[in-house]
Amino acid sequence: MKYILRKILIFIVTLWVAMTINFILPRMMPGNPAEALIARAHGRVSAQALHSLEVAFGVNVHQNIFVQYIEYLERTITGNFGVSITYYPSTVMYEIEIHMPWTLALIGITTVLAFVFGTILGISTAWKRESLASTFSLPVSIFFNSVPYFWLALLFQYLLAFILGWFPISGAFSATGPQGIALIGSILYHAILPASTIFVTALGGWVLTMRNNMISVLSEDFVSFAYAGGLPDNVIEYNYVARNAILPNFTGFAMAIGFVVSGALLVEMVFSYPGIGYLLYQSVVNLDYPLMQALFFFITMTVLIANFIADMTYVFVDPRVRV
Amino acid sequence: MNYLKLFFKDKKAAVGTIMLLFFAVLAIFAPYIAPYSPTYMGFTPMEGSSWRHILGTTANGQDVFSQIIWGTRISLAVGLIVGLLTTVISVVIGFLAGYFPGAIDETLNLLTNVFLIIPGLPLMIVLAAYMPSRGMWTIIFVITVTGWAWGARVLRPQVMSLKNREFVNASVVVGESSFHIIFYDILPNTAGLIAANFFGSAIYGVLSEAGLEFIGLGNANAISWGTVLYWAQNDQALFFGLWGWLLVPGLLIALLGTSFALMNFAVDEITNPRLRKR
Numbered sequence: 305m306k307y308i309l310r311k312i313l314i315f316i317v318t319l320w321v322a323m324t325i326n327f328i329l330p331r332m333m334p335g336n337p338a339e340a341l342i343a344r345a346h347g348r349v350s351a352q353a354l355h356s357l358e359v360a361f362g363v364n365v366h367q368n369i370f371v372q373y374i375e376y377l378e379r380t381i382t383g384n385f386g387v388s389i390t391y392y393p394s395t396v397m398y399e400i401e402i403h404m405p406w407t408l409a410l411i412g413i414t415t416v417l418a419f420v421f422g423t424i425l426g427i428s429t430a431w432k433r434e435s436l437a438s439t440f441s442l443p444v445s446i447f448f449n450s451v452p453y454f455w456l457a458l459l460f461q462y463l464l465a466f467i468l469g470w471f472p473i474s475g476a477f478s479a480t481g482p483q484g485i486a487l488i489g490s491i492l493y494h495a496i497l498p499a500s501t502i503f504v505t506a507l508g509g510w511v512l513t514m515r516n517n518m519i520s521v522l523s524e525d526f527v528s529f530a531y532a533g534g535l536p537d538n539v540i541e542y543n544y545v546a547r548n549a550i551l552p553n554f555t556g557f558a559m560a561i562g563f564v565v566s567g568a569l570l571v572e573m574v575f576s577y578p579g580i581g582y583l584l585y586q587s588v589v590n591l592d593y594p595l596m597q598a599l600f601f602f603i604t605m606t607v608l609i610a611n612f613i614a615d616m617t618y619v620f621v622d623p624r625v626r627v
Numbered sequence: 628m629n630y631l632k633l634f635f636k637d638k639k640a641a642v643g644t645i646m647l648l649f650f651a652v653l654a655i656f657a658p659y660i661a662p663y664s665p666t667y668m669g670f671t672p673m674e675g676s677s678w679r680h681i682l683g684t685t686a687n688g689q690d691v692f693s694q695i696i697w698g699t700r701i702s703l704a705v706g707l708i709v710g711l712l713t714t715v716i717s718v719v720i721g722f723l724a725g726y727f728p729g730a731i732d733e734t735l736n737l738l739t740n741v742f743l744i745i746p747g748l749p750l751m752i753v754l755a756a757y758m759p760s761r762g763m764w765t766i767i768f769v770i771t772v773t774g775w776a777w778g779a780r781v782l783r784p785q786v787m788s789l790k791n792r793e794f795v796n797a798s799v800v801v802g803e804s805s806f807h808i809i810f811y812d813i814l815p816n817t818a819g820l821i822a823a824n825f826f827g828s829a830i831y832g833v834l835s836e837a838g839l840e841f842i843g844l845g846n847a848n849a850i851s852w853g854t855v856l857y858w859a860q861n862d863q864a865l866f867f868g869l870w871g872w873l874l875v876p877g878l879l880i881a882l883l884g885t886s887f888a889l890m891n892f893a894v895d896e897i898t899n900p901r902l903r904k905r
Contacts, residue, residue, distance in 0.1 A: 318741045325753070335759030446892065450830055450884025452837050455856065455877030462865040462873075520899065559743060559777055566748030570838055574860075584749065588756050588842060596756060603749045611744055 311615045315608050322604040326597040327376050330361050331369075338363050341593050345389055353387045360386055360594065385598040390590040396598045399583060404602070406476055407579030411568045414499050415561065415610075418506035423553065425507070426514025427546045430522070441511065449508035453567035457501045457574040464497060471497045474576040498568075498575045506564050513556060517549035524548075551622050557614035561607055569603075633897045643889030650883055653699040661693035665850045673867055682871040686862040691872045694855050698876065701763055701851035702833060705770075706883065709832025712771045714825045717778025722809060724779065725786025736783065742776035747831075748838060755844040762846050770835045778824040785820055789813045819898025826891035830884045837880050852876040 330338040338361035345357055358364050360379070362372050379385070385396035429438035465473040471493070472478070478490040521527065522545055530540045569581030576582060580599060587595040634640050653660060663670075670688040674680055682691040724735035754769045755761065789795060790813065798808050839845055840853025847854055855876045859865075864872040 314737065314740045314744070317737060318744050321741050322745060325750070329753065329757045333757040333759070337757045337759075446888045447881060447885050450834070450888055451881040452834055452841075452877055454838065454841055455873070455880070458860065458865065458873055459877070462870065466865065516895065562744070562746040565746045566838070569748060570841065573842065584752065585842060588752055588844065591756065593756075596753060600749050600753045604745055607746050608744060 307619065308616075311612060315612055318608055319605065322601055323377060323380050326380075326600060327373060330593055330597075337593070341389075341591065344591065348389060349387060349392050353392070356386050357594065380601065386594045388587075388592055388595045390586050390592040390595060396595050399595065400580070400598060400602055403579050403583045406577060407568065407572065407581065408606070410495060410499060410572075410577065410579060411502065411565060414502040414506065414568070415564050418503050418564070419510055419553075422507045422510025423514045423550060426511045427518055427541065427549075429511065430515045430518030430549075431541050431545075433519070442515070445508040445511040445515075447508075448505060449512060451505055452570075453501060453505050454570035454574050456505055457498070457571045460497050460501055461574060476578050494577075498571050498577050501571050502564065502568050505567060506560075509560060509563070510553070513553060514549060517552050518545055521545045521549045551618070554614055554618040554621065557611060561610050561614075565603060565607055634893060637893040637896065639889045639896075640893030643886045643893065646882060646886035646889070650699055650703050650879075650886070653696055654703045657697045657700060661690075661696040663690040663693045665689065665694040665697040673862070673869065675868060676871055682875060683869045685858055685872075691855070691869070694850050695852065695876055695879065698851045698855050699879070701849060702836065702853070702880065702883065705763060705767055705836045705851070706829040706833040706887070708767050709770050709774065709836075710825045710829030710887075712767070713775045713828035713832070714778060714821060716771065716775040717782060717824055717828075718821060720775065721779040721782025722786050722813070725783040726790060726805070726809060726813070728787075732783075735779070739776045739779045739783070742773070743780060745773070747773045747835065751835060751839060752842065752844060755839060761844065763849065763851075766836055766839055766845055767832075769839070770832050774828060774831050774835070778828065781824065782817060782820060785817050786813055789816055819894055822894045823891050823898075826887040826894065829887045830891075833880060833883055833887075852880050 330341070341361060342354070342358055342363045345354055349357070360376070362369070365372065383397055388394050388396045388399050391399050425441065429441050432438050461473060465471045476491060476494050477487060478494075482490050527540065527544055530544050535544075568579075569584055571577070572579045572581030573585045580603060584596065584599045584603075586592070587599060635644070666689065668688045670680065670684045670690060672684060672686050672688045674684040676683045680690050680692065682695070684690055685694070720735050720739065724732045724739070750773045751769045754772065755765065758765050758769070795808060795812050798812050803812075836845070836851070837853040837856065840847075840851060841857050841860065843857060845851070845853055845857075847857060853876075856873065859869070859872045859876070864870070
């Protein structure tokens, strides 16, 4: 199981790198961002919270940097990220806990949908390469792949919510406080616009990669052999070509999920959707470093877990790595 | 030379090149094309579109159309410079990892995988948020640091496979240096991948810059498509009916990205004959 061990190693090292970036940047960056943070926090938080901030960012602490580092790692692993400056007296962990589910649901569902539909579209555009639909879908996919997520979000918001009034302009549920089924309906209704934005922009990438993979596999000898053997077209299309063409999509998942998460963060900012992206925006605007650090850590962790799941699925799809 | 000919014969490449040339003309001749100075604040604020101000004016009384024309400069420059720098780093790391097996390869490959997984935008945001100054070069630095991994990952296996081809073995037997083998034998054979990498990184650069500036992590007083969008959102352009202020810069970003993507596609088709039409 060398493959799985390797993936676990990458998982751990990446998480360690993310934690170390969080530790080093505020300390090493020119302009003393850590001291500026403490200065800002003065008078806004209690003396005790201020002291723990000083410890966390190494200001006025006469301690060896290595001791600081070890203690920092310990705090991170135990989930002790201190208080948020923006949402004081709330702790960072509390804020993340209440915002995370929104993002997980939004990105999780749209990523799976975009992957499935994009892959199917990619298969059919490559299979019927000369058809009218496939000639059109290529430039359209290329264009949508280059559209900024947040810009499309703004256009949807303007046209569909502001002008036509079909969907709510922002937020995740109605402010009138619906209960039960009505609340679920309201949540789904509010999710449609942000979800469609992410879906539309993420779709193009999957279509393009799947199309190229398909075309590469189509010229392999075993495909000609399958034709010669008289197998039906749809068996060749799905069981022979698509099955082999989909493999690189799994290995490319790491970067794709990174793009989707990054784009989704901006979409949340536009729609004031109360997820991690919106929280990250607040932390950046308020230079709330404790919150920002923790968000970076958790976003990386989420991407790592999603990627790990893709890697493990790959083991089932491609028998060659099961050695 | 042969490849260049093929490139310009390709329809997608031709369209992409023409689009890029169009943006280059906008950037170079901005002072002559833009009707007003992009920083002049003397017009009536938040005015709708008219013959004097095609796309209206900002809350500070600047002409939006002139800002967008001038904005082409920074957006195009960031795209091209990020593309170039990212490609150089990808090539160095991908080649070192592919050519020197063992400890060098293991370390660089692990580094590449780590940077591939860490989500780009959050890392950029964290980097930029701590930066003392936020000019164009800060943004270029931040995007480059987070964006080189994909290229390195694509190049490494290619170099590994080329290294074991017969013509490279022949060079080794003749006693050529590693320098000669890398630059004269292997590099020309990866030219297509490197070109594709450049175009891909340029798209990444243009989109990332727009995203960072939209959040307000750029220099809000510099004039680029990203900052124009930032101010459009900040001053609620849409709700004042100034939709052109928001529509045009976003469309230009997407079109610039498309032009790089079309060239990328063409390079792919030339270097991978299987993708070409039968």
